Amino acid sequence: xxxxxxxxxxxxxxxxxxxxxxxxxxxxxxxxxxxxxxxxxxxxxxxxxxxxxxxxxxxxxxxxxxxxxxxxxxxxxxxxxxxxxxxxxxxxxxxxxxxxxxxxxxxxxxxxxxxxxxxxxxxxxxxxxxxxxxxxxxxxxxxxxxxxxxxxxxxxxxxxxxxxxxxxxxxxxxxxxxxxxxxxxxxxxxxxxxxx
Numbered sequence: 001x002x003x004x005x006x007x008x009x010x011x012x013x014x015x016x017x018x019x020x021x022x023x024x025x026x027x028x029x030x031x032x033x034x035x036x037x038x039x040x041x042x043x044x045x046x047x048x049x050x051x052x053x054x055x056x057x058x059x060x061x062x063x064x065x066x067x068x069x070x071x072x073x074x075x076x077x078x079x080x081x082x083x084x085x086x087x088x089x090x091x092x093x094x095x096x097x098x099x100x101x102x103x104x105x106x107x108x109x110x111x112x113x114x115x116x117x118x119x120x121x122x123x124x125x126x127x128x129x130x131x132x133x134x135x136x137x138x139x140x141x142x143x144x145x146x147x148x149x150x151x152x153x154x155x156x157x158x159x160x161x162x163x164x165x166x167x168x169x170x171x172x173x174x175x176x177x178x179x180x181x182x183x184x185x186x187x188x189x190x191x192x193x194x195x196x
Contacts, residue, residue: 001196006044006057006092010182011036013056016192045091054099056191057092058183060085061104064115069108086114093117099142101191103183106135121145126156128186133164136187149190 003024005014011034017024018038025038027047032039040047044057062068063078063085072078092102093115104119112118119137126132127148133156138146162169167180 001053002051003196004044004047004050004052004055004057004097006055007059008056008183009033009039010178011039012183012185013058013188013191014038016185016188017056017196020192020196022192022196045088048091048095048097052097054195055092055095055097055101056195057100057102058181059089059092059102059104061181064089064107064111065105066108067105069110072108072110082110083114086111089115093139093141099195100140101143101146101195102139104137104139106137123148123187124153125184125186126150126152128184128190130184130186131156131159131164132166132184134167134184143195146187146190146194149186149193 001022003017003022005024005026007028008014008026009028009030009032011026011032014024014026014036025040026032027040027042027044029041029043031041063082072082089102106122107115117139120140121138123136123138123146125134127150129150129152131152156164170176170179
C-alpha cells in the first residue's frame, strides 16, 4: 500500500509501516528527525490529492485539545488560531483517501463544533505496552477500531502519578513539545500491524 503519515517528523509511524513492506512516506513542515529519504518536507495539503491508500495523521493539537480550552477565554487571538487548526483538521478528515486515521488528544467542545464530528475511539499507551497514561482520540474512516495489544492498566495505575503521567510532568525545555507529540512505539506498531 502507498501510505501517507501526515504531520510526522519523528518517522516512528512511517518506519513501522515500512517494516511491514509498505510504501510509506511521512510529511511535515519540519525535516525528518532521522534524515530519511521517505520524508516530504512541506505542507501536507499540497500532496493530499496524490494517490494514497491510507493516511495516518497527527495534526497539531495546541488549539484543539481540551487541556488548553481555558486559554481561549484569556486570549482572544486564540479563537482565530482555533478556526485555522480546525479547518486544517477538517481538510485531513475530508481528504479523498479511502482509509484514514486522525490522531489527537481529547478535543474541547469548540473544536468538535468546528471539526463537525466526534472521535471514533480513545486509546491509552497502557493498551499497547507502555506503562503510561495519555488519552488519545482516533477519528477512523474505512477502518475498524484499533485493538489493544496489551493490558497494563493495573500496573500503570499502581505507579506514582509522575511516572504514569510522565509526559504531563516533563519540565519546560526547548524539546518538551517534541517529546510530548511523538507517537509511542507500541501504538505505531499496532497501527502498522492492524491497518497495514
